Amino acid sequence: MTGADDDILTAAESWRAEGREVAIATVIETWGSAPRPVGSHLAIDSEGRFLGSVSGGCVEGAVVEEALDVIASGKPKTLEFGVADEAAWKVGLSCGGRIKVYVERVEG
């Protein structure tokens, strides 16, 4: 884990301590030239504020949107992004890689 990823989980904990609703997105699989390694995190709160990175900027917007859903429903989701994906036309990875991102709400 890089130092930056460490800060993200710490931030998620302190956001929750402030009473904010928080989701954590984690890159769980990559294929091809994915910009961020497996294990990279993005922390998102219910206002759409976020810290960290799962793709170096390509799909963060979409992940944040999905994270808001996850915060609302409490149900974790697995997202896939890549050039072969239909979503790619909206938020594709310009590098041509594919990534799978797991999004979950911080409970308690």
Added chain:
Amino acid sequence: MKLDLLKAMNAARAARHACALVTRLDDGSQRFVAAERVAADPLAEELEAALRAGKSGTVERDGVGYFLTIQVPPVRLVMIGAVHISQALAPIARIAGLDPVVIDPRTAFATPERFPETPVIAEWPDEALQARPLDRYTAICLLTHDPKIDDRALTRALKAECFYIGALGSRKTHAKRLERMRAEGFDDGSLARIRAPIGLDIGAVSPAEIAVSVAGEIVAALRKKPLRAERA
């Protein structure tokens, strides 16, 4: 993720303890596994391999996917002695992903000019290592040739179970060092963990070549087998 699990991850990281978070991908259930408890986990084998590699990843067991979030402390390299070998070893170590620091109480050696990109602590090892204790995710190289300086660091390294302890010096020098350590109460099992003469046997001659051989030996110690203390 339960807040308790997130807190456990953050606490482990702050304490420089290795750990993992296992997420069952079909139902989202999760558990926290401290490194010393890995053997008792149903995914012991997978967790051990992932912890050794220091890499998060997905594994499958009985048709169910699990994501292992792996957290290991950044590996530090402590060099006792602001000598020529350290000057070469510091940048090599950084490129290899280690976090180097140099400790040497001799202020003529321990200068930022000689180590432009590496933290240099111009203190005795006892003081410097009190402030930043050694642990099993630390590699240490004893390079001063001066027992007054090296030995204090060595006793700390043996007690902390650093995953790599390398000591510069001929076989004769090392034999004397072992005698001194036996007098300090260390048994042969602990003393066998000291690598001396330091470095892989690649016929290194110059300080830079010795640095390469030491860097290789550190990587081997880190990657080739599980860290000793975690097996216990």
